[in-house]
Amino acid sequence: MQFKQYPSYKNSGVEWLGDVPEHWQVKPNKYVFKIQKRIAGTLGFNVLSITQKGLKIKDIESNAGQMAQDYSKYQIVNVGDFAMNHMDLLTGWIDIAKVTGVTSPDYRVFEVRNEKVSKEYFLHLFQLGYRDKILFAFGQGAAQMGRWRLQSEAFNTLKMPSPSIEEQQKIVSFLDTETARIDNLIAKQEKLIELLEEQRKSIISHAVTKGLNPDAPMKDSGVEWLGDVPEHWTVLKNRHIFNFSKGLSITKENLQESGIPCVSYGEVHSKFGFEFYPEINDMKFVSEEYLETSKNCLLNSGDFIFADTSEDFEGSGNFSYLNSNSQVFAGYHTVIARLKSKQKPRFFAYIFDSNAHRKQIQTQVKGIKVFSITQGILKDIYSWLPPVHEQDLIVEYLDNECKKISLLKAKQIELIEKLKEYRASIISHAVTGKIDVREFDA
Numbered sequence: 001m002q003f004k005q006y007p008s009y010k011n012s013g014v015e016w017l018g019d020v021p022e023h024w025q026v027k028p029n030k031y032v033f034k035i036q037k038r039i040a041g042t043l044g045f046n047v048l049s050i051t052q053k054g055l056k057i058k059d060i061e062s063n064a065g066q067m068a069q070d071y072s073k074y075q076i077v078n079v080g081d082f083a084m085n086h087m088d089l090l091t092g093w094i095d096i097a098k099v100t101g102v103t104s105p106d107y108r109v110f111e112v113r114n115e116k117v118s119k120e121y122f123l124h125l126f127q128l129g130y131r132d133k134i135l136f137a138f139g140q141g142a143a144q145m146g147r148w149r150l151q152s153e154a155f156n157t158l159k160m161p162s163p164s165i166e167e168q169q170k171i172v173s174f175l176d177t178e179t180a181r182i183d184n185l186i187a188k189q190e191k192l193i194e195l196l197e198e199q200r201k202s203i204i205s206h207a208v209t210k211g212l213n214p215d216a217p218m219k220d221s222g223v224e225w226l227g228d229v230p231e232h233w234t235v236l237k238n239r240h241i242f243n244f245s246k247g248l249s250i251t252k253e254n255l256q257e258s259g260i261p262c263v264s265y266g267e268v269h270s271k272f273g274f275e276f277y278p279e280i281n282d283m284k285f286v287s288e289e290y291l292e293t294s295k296n297c298l299l300n301s302g303d304f305i306f307a308d309t310s311e312d313f314e315g316s317g318n319f320s321y322l323n324s325n326s327q328v329f330a331g332y333h334t335v336i337a338r339l340k341s342k343q344k345p346r347f348f349a350y351i352f353d354s355n356a357h358r359k360q361i362q363t364q365v366k367g368i369k370v371f372s373i374t375q376g377i378l379k380d381i382y383s384w385l386p387p388v389h390e391q392d393l394i395v396e397y398l399d400n401e402c403k404k405i406s407l408l409k410a411k412q413i414e415l416i417e418k419l420k421e422y423r424a425s426i427i428s429h430a431v432t433g434k435i436d437v438r439e440f441d442a
Helices: 119-131 152-157 165-210 265-272 345-352 355-362 375-380 388-431
Strands: 009-011 019-021 025-028 033-036 046-051 054-057 075-077 082-084 094-096 101-103 108-112 140-142 147-149 159-162 218-220 228-230 234-237 242-246 260-263 284-286 304-307 319-322 328-330 334-339 382-385
Touching: 033 152, 046 082, 054 094, 075 108, 082 119, 094 119, 108 152, 119 159, 119 165, 119 388, 165 228, 165 345, 165 355, 165 388, 242 375, 260 265, 265 304, 265 319, 304 345, 319 345, 328 334, 334 375, 345 355, 345 382, 345 388
Parallel strands: 046 101, 260 328
Antiparallel strands: 009 019, 025 159, 033 108, 046 054, 075 101, 082 094, 082 108, 140 147, 218 228, 234 382, 242 334, 260 284, 304 319, 304 334
């Protein structure tokens, strides 16, 4: 879609803003907004947290995240107020409150001085300020410690474009329509990725439980989640196939920027997945002293590392396997599984990635908000062993099929990133007057 520019422009006098339409005003924030600090003085309010996904009601019963001792000392946020994490201009965010509540007294709450402005227009501007690091240039503090803040004086004197209310509303209407269209395209691509992942899981589950020969005689495995398997396969509990041990008894404080690579449960859940390569993956490290004191926590090539806790039920059974000869430690909250005999580790990686194996784990885990995956659970789960040459054939087949799916997913991910870039660009161009959308008809 092609967008025209305004007929004439003028220098805004603001470096980050550049030229603006000739009829636009540029005003310091203090003429548009008023900072508020209303301490609640009592309990009973919704507690609001400013996140990258907006202003969310905090579940204070779950004890998740940082918790305050006394929410009566929090400040009130009314419906329609802006709430801004001005303490962290690197990863902070801003949103408009849709419910009344309280939020940290360290945050900035402000309201418009009169109703002749579109709050949504200015919300787009402020969010652009975070996304493009515009606000960062006006901050001060210690950025390396996540404390780069926008002081009150800097906020009040920060100049923003201010077209007429009618034009602000036109811009918001245009962006509502255009971003909804882009978001719909992104959602379709994300759905395709979900379908591709389901296809990958289905291919893996069928290959590792039924084999590649559709005419092979079958037998009852005796395992509820497994069903029939080829007659010549052996079904055993993991305790007969693997030796199990635990990772290092350390905390985050023991991690450093150099030394021996270390994988803890957090990386298993969110970073590595199926396999990892310390030569190319971004990793944390521990001191080389652990080579003397905790050598049994070193992984061998082909070892598996399970996260022994999960904050969600679906993550129970998450693992990764070391596809490298490099020295790597299993870190905190992990369980190591090492094959006892010369089987094919990659075949078992596919087994562990199958629904038949994961379902067994999920029927055994215990917990409500945190789920524990113990060595005892992993030892009592069943795996199945084709002959080694058949393991090789299944691995070769799955590697090829999964590679095809990965390439398709990569294309969808690339398209999503381009759509997100376009979305950000169209917002930036509209709210700063680089394109003229006054004649836009939703």
